[in-house]
Amino acid sequence: MKKMSIQDFYDLPMNELKAASLLGQSQVVINDDDSLSLIVETEKNHMNLHGTIQAGIQYLICDTALGMYLRHIGRPGVGMAGNISFYRPGKPGDTLTATITPRKLGRRTGNCLAVLRNQEGKTVSECMFSVMFD
Numbered sequence: 001m002k003k004m005s006i007q008d009f010y011d012l013p014m015n016e017l018k019a020a021s022l023l024g025q026s027q028v029v030i031n032d033d034d035s036l037s038l039i040v041e042t043e044k045n046h047m048n049l050h051g052t053i054q055a056g057i058q059y060l061i062c063d064t065a066l067g068m069y070l071r072h073i074g075r076p077g078v079g080m081a082g083n084i085s086f087y088r089p090g091k092p093g094d095t096l097t098a099t100i101t102p103r104k105l106g107r108r109t110g111n112c113l114a115v116l117r118n119q120e121g122k123t124v125s126e127c128m129f130s131v132m133f134d
Contacts, residue, residue, distance in 0.1 A: 002030040006038075009068060020064050022057075028068060036072050037099040038065035042090060053090030053124075061098045062114035062127040069100035069112065070131065077133035080109070084127040088118075095119040108133055 006020050007013060009028045015021065025041040040061050048054040063079060070077050090096060096116055103111040114127040 001032055004028050006064075006068075009071075019060060023061060023064065030072060031099070034073070035099055035101050036065060036069040037097050038068060039095060039097045042092065042094045042096060044092065046090075047092060050089075051092065053094065053096070055084070055086065058086070058090065058096075058116055058125050059084050059127065061096060062116055062125070063129075065098040065100050065114055066112055066129050066131070069102075070133075073102075073105075075105070075110075075133050077110075077131045079129050080132050081130040082127050084125055086125045087123050090116075090118065090124050094124075096124060103128075 006017060006026055006028060023040050024043050027039045029037040029039065031037060038061060042053055046053050046057045063082065066079060096118060098114050098116045100112050100114050103113055110131050112129045112131060115123060116125045117123055
């Protein structure tokens with residue numbers, strides 16, 4: 001297992017990370033099985049008016065983890081579609097971990113699953129992505 005910050009993963013300063021900079025404190029983990037996890041400490045600016053983690057932030061965490069995974073395996077690409085399902089609310093102060101696992105990686109396209117879990121290991125949401133490789 002290898003841990004690093006998003007800045008170290010991309011070798012860029014935080015102000016150049018664009019949307020990923022909205023995630024705040026986060027850590028990238030390359031797991032022993034070669035999957036990738038993105039761990040985000042939720043902040044007040046991640047919440048919606050109901051006091052739970054905003055759906056778009058959950059998607060952003062999963063999508064950012066996907067892009068990092070594709071870079072990690074040496075197959076940069078873009079998402080063609082993403083379908084997210086929500087199972088329980090994220091709460092203020094939660095530590096959310098998005099883990100990316102490939103389902104099928106073809107020559108030009110692929111499918112990857114992002115599972116977003118809280119610090120208790122409970123699934124908050126899942127996102128299935130279709131990707132097109134560069």
